[in-house]
Amino acid sequence: MVNRAFLSDRTRQDFPILHQSVNGHPLVYLDNAASTQRPGCVIEEISRYYREDHANVHRGLHALSTRATQLYEAARTRVARFLNAAQPASIVFTRGTTESINLVAASWVTARLRPGEVILTTEMEHHANLIPWQIAAQRTGAQLKFLPVTGEDGAGVDWDRLERLLDELPVRFLAFTHISNSLGCVNPIARICQAAKKVGVITLVDAAQSAGHSPLDVQAIDCDFLAFSGHKCCGPTGIGVLYGKSHLLEQMEPYQVGGEMISSVTYERAEWKPAPHRFEAGTPHIAGAIGLAKALDYLDRLGRPAIESNDHLLGRLAYERLRELPGIRILGPRQDRAGIVSFQLGRIHAHDLVAYADQFGVALRGGHHCTQPLMRKLGLSASARASFYFYNTTEEIDRLLNTLRSAADYFGA
Amino acid sequence: MVNRAFLSDRTRQDFPILHQSVNGHPLVYLDNAASTQRPGCVIEEISRYYREDHANVHRGLHALSTRATQLYEAARTRVARFLNAAQPASIVFTRGTTESINLVAASWVTARLRPGEVILTTEMEHHANLIPWQIAAQRTGAQLKFLPVTGEDGAGVDWDRLERLLDELPVRFLAFTHISNSLGCVNPIARICQAAKKVGVITLVDAAQSAGHSPLDVQAIDCDFLAFSGHKCCGPTGIGVLYGKSHLLEQMEPYQVGGEMISSVTYERAEWKPAPHRFEAGTPHIAGAIGLAKALDYLDRLGRPAIESNDHLLGRLAYERLRELPGIRILGPRQDRAGIVSFQLGRIHAHDLVAYADQFGVALRGGHHCTQPLMRKLGLSASARASFYFYNTTEEIDRLLNTLRSAADYFGA
Amino acid sequence: MELDELYQSMILDHARRPRNFGELAPPAVRSEGYNPACGDQITLYVRKGQNDTIEELRFTGQACAICMASASLMTVQIKGKPVREALRLEREFIRSLTGPDDLGPALGNLRALAGVKRFPQRLKCATLSWHALEEALNQPAGPSEGGGPQG
Amino acid sequence: MELDELYQSMILDHARRPRNFGELAPPAVRSEGYNPACGDQITLYVRKGQNDTIEELRFTGQACAICMASASLMTVQIKGKPVREALRLEREFIRSLTGPDDLGPALGNLRALAGVKRFPQRLKCATLSWHALEEALNQPAGPSEGGGPQG
Numbered sequence A, B: 001m002v003n004r005a006f007l008s009d010r011t012r013q014d015f016p017i018l019h020q021s022v023n024g025h026p027l028v029y030l031d032n033a034a035s036t037q038r039p040g041c042v043i044e045e046i047s048r049y050y051r052e053d054h055a056n057v058h059r060g061l062h063a064l065s066t067r068a069t070q071l072y073e074a075a076r077t078r079v080a081r082f083l084n085a086a087q088p089a090s091i092v093f094t095r096g097t098t099e100s101i102n103l104v105a106a107s108w109v110t111a112r113l114r115p116g117e118v119i120l121t122t123e124m125e126h127h128a129n130l131i132p133w134q135i136a137a138q139r140t141g142a143q144l145k146f147l148p149v150t151g152e153d154g155a156g157v158d159w160d161r162l163e164r165l166l167d168e169l170p171v172r173f174l175a176f177t178h179i180s181n182s183l184g185c186v187n188p189i190a191r192i193c194q195a196a197k198k199v200g201v202i203t204l205v206d207a208a209q210s211a212g213h214s215p216l217d218v219q220a221i222d223c224d225f226l227a228f229s230g231h232k233c234c235g236p237t238g239i240g241v242l243y244g245k246s247h248l249l250e251q252m253e254p255y256q257v258g259g260e261m262i263s264s265v266t267y268e269r270a271e272w273k274p275a276p277h278r279f280e281a282g283t284p285h286i287a288g289a290i291g292l293a294k295a296l297d298y299l300d301r302l303g304r305p306a307i308e309s310n311d312h313l314l315g316r317l318a319y320e321r322l323r324e325l326p327g328i329r330i331l332g333p334r335q336d337r338a339g340i341v342s343f344q345l346g347r348i349h350a351h352d353l354v355a356y357a358d359q360f361g362v363a364l365r366g367g368h369h370c371t372q373p374l375m376r377k378l379g380l381s382a383s384a385r386a387s388f389y390f391y392n393t394t395e396e397i398d399r400l401l402n403t404l405r406s407a408a409d410y411f412g413a
Numbered sequence C, D: 001m002e003l004d005e006l007y008q009s010m011i012l013d014h015a016r017r018p019r020n021f022g023e024l025a026p027p028a029v030r031s032e033g034y035n036p037a038c039g040d041q042i043t044l045y046v047r048k049g050q051n052d053t054i055e056e057l058r059f060t061g062q063a064c065a066i067c068m069a070s071a072s073l074m075t076v077q078i079k080g081k082p083v084r085e086a087l088r089l090e091r092e093f094i095r096s097l098t099g100p101d102d103l104g105p106a107l108g109n110l111r112a113l114a115g116v117k118r119f120p121q122r123l124k125c126a127t128l129s130w131h132a133l134e135e136a137l138n139q140p141a142g143p144s145e146g147g148g149p150q151g
């Protein structure tokens, strides 16, 4: 491990925000699961777009509008390539993972499920991949069922139970996360989607934590829907993606309605454009899509396989080092973990720990990480979380450990 | 008029995009009703935020997250001040006008209207302020009724008829635009909202074309809801605003669900935060809100009364000059018009005209301007539109006129 | 000027004086082409003759110069031709407008539309009438007027 | 270090060894304070005595040091005090934490929480138990245990 070149050597200088002091210490940004940072080239592309090319898209025939439209649609093509989608028309731009999932909940699940049918998900989901299904179940009379998280510290879901469950229950829809944002475990998405497909169950993958971290090939995975957020993979805020198989998108009613998504309108009624435009009512976040395309270029230059192993290496290193601390409880599996490590240190409340770490420039997250029911199940009201991206260094893990040690002294844990 | 100092003298240099050539001619950007341009200070603020302060909001206790949250919530307060809203909690950040209206259509209108009750709107509405009501009417059994646009060329709505209509029909909800994006007429919003309030009708003002163009005081207007888009008033793409009276927002169910908007969650059900957070599920467009706040600072430094008279002056000048062209038909009223002028030149199709103008660097819009039914009513399949903002000059109106004259020759109109 | 490539004199001429402009009564088949984004609207009337030829062909509509000229040129080009030949021409026309190749001599006067290649936003205008043609040719013939056997 | 302002030794002490920690049986009134954003959770038990005094007061919960210490300090400060006096103290405490003024001498040991003023994100932690107190004081007394008349 010592001789291995970490990606941080090559990338750290690309991220302006990382080179600052916080409370008199160099910033150690370990809150990447909440939001990553952006390289200068993405920030510059957003500025460049506004300085040179901005106009509204789709509706215009003048030069700026043509340029803006071309850039916006090229961004769609770029995202399709990023996911290896069969066609750009499978890519809908949204605000983020949350909106992508809400869209599917409204336009597919709520429109199609019948009383008694089952929406299946897991106990480790982010609120964004839980509450939309609660509402869809309420509205349709469908039941929401959970694949349990096993292990005292939340090792993950026992996916071997999936096939039997799919056989036993009238499951129509299966939604699950690729990488858990609080446990750090990695779910075998291709295997899961295959099992679901065999019995005609429609699948949605929450890729908020994996897009930009791992290779993603929607055709190989064979999921029906997949959602992610730009701000979690070096892109701008306010932009996200819903991938959907084209034949599904074409069957779905629009989610929001207004300009840009209609083919013809009378005072009484409207007809919709084909997907993806049907799902993009109103002026879209043009600069966001263009900035996201630039971010994906950046990531693919680094290479997602390289990012993935770098993530896993940092995650593993942090896990093993943290285990040395007296009184620590680390959530999630020991093996096969992504660059996300949640923990509880002795009796120190996560809030105190995070506030303490911040005084030493170390940015952690503390709380339920938008997985309240999971935390409750694990007997925690909150936990602290360190999450890594390719620009993080092993020295930063040292800084983290030193800070946690001195926190334990300080709070007398 | 000759001696009057136009705002362009003071502002034009602030807009980097305007200083470019298009097809060998200096750009004349007259497509502001579709989207305005941004001053350098807004572009720079977005960059600065990403370079210095970005992290996810609300959930974090570390320095970056605290800064990002403070900037984001300060942006909300800034918008509240911009609209003179009684409190920041009345301001919901959305993607734009379209989403704001969809939110109200789902969470207020569809949730409350009964069969036979009336949603009232006008014949001049943008699709964004029409199709959501069509859908809401279909879902609830309510009726959608229209205040007619009068005059051969669409002078506007005869608002004197409003009170009688409100008396005669079981109206529950009234949605209308402040400034029409295709007719350029200005509706008397305070008077309209007052009349509606007297009979307990809830009002929504589509301020997409007026925010950033005219002073707006939601307490004086006394509207219940008001919507606008950042990209139409010097702000970033992907950000918009819904203003709602707090007692209404508090009664409404959420629109999208997920993280950040809940107070507590079990596997079975969730409880919501109070407004406005209840309506902001997921990671918001943080950079968008912060950039919008900067744009509003810029606008208020110029002064909205000054922008309004500048707009009206340019609109009037363009109208009077265009009238000199043989065979021209100009839509909208002659008096009291904003800086938006739609027209048909002889038999030249709007597309040809716009493509022609583009070859001379003049950016116009051609089409139905997202008001298909209105265009049909006026007997047009499309029209050309020149729309102005404070950075436009009288010389640009000269350029427009010269271009239209030579187009008439070219196409033999 | 680049614009002259788009609006060649033949285009402007056909736009101003569209050929075969007008309606045809049933049993001619009628089909609509509409591009809501810009408001181009074309109605096409097609009457097939013996041996599957396009015997008569007319159109009406309101549209931009590119769309009008394209419709007008199309009617001139394919009137009297076999259906198969018309469809082959359509494919060739659309393929050359969207692909790397130039518009070949087989396209005849349609080559006046070559400028569209440099104005991709006008592609839909140039092809609208052709899509309407394809739709018309796929329809069964309408009921004949005035006493033909209804069936 | 700035942090020491937030975590004064009195805070750390009360967080580690909270005073008046535990439950009270009915007829003591019980109320919950919960901050879902961070997971702070406090249960407060209040028994009023004669003349509207707060006779007995205890709490349980899982929360951060600021929240625990604030609850502990609160119980020490107001036990035995008249309800009116407790509510006055609450107002004074919240006002000084959120306003420009320093925490005055009337607040006694609560002044150890002054550091919260520089950490506004911790305001909710510091005030959670006080909101629970207000709620408890607004409740009617619960049914007394073991044979009291049921009302």
Ligand SMILES: Cc1ncc(COP(=O)(O)O)c(C=O)c1O
Pocket (backbone or CB within 6 Å): A259, A281, A282, A283, A284, B033, B034, B095, B096, B097, B098, B099, B126, B128, B129, B177, B179, B180, B181, B206, B208, B209, B229, B370
């Ligand atoms: C009057 C009016 N309403 C609504 C909209 C829709 O705004 P947006 O596309 O930003 O959602 C527009 C702009 O296109 C408009 O002009």
Ligand SMILES: Cc1ncc(COP(=O)(O)O)c(C=O)c1O
Pocket (backbone or CB within 6 Å): A033, A034, A095, A096, A097, A098, A099, A126, A128, A129, A177, A179, A180, A181, A206, A208, A209, A229, A370, B259, B281, B282, B283, B284
């Ligand atoms: C697993 C997972 N799903 C969904 C989300 C929601 O993403 P966003 O807030 O960008 O909509 C997040 C991030 O918070 C996440 O970690």
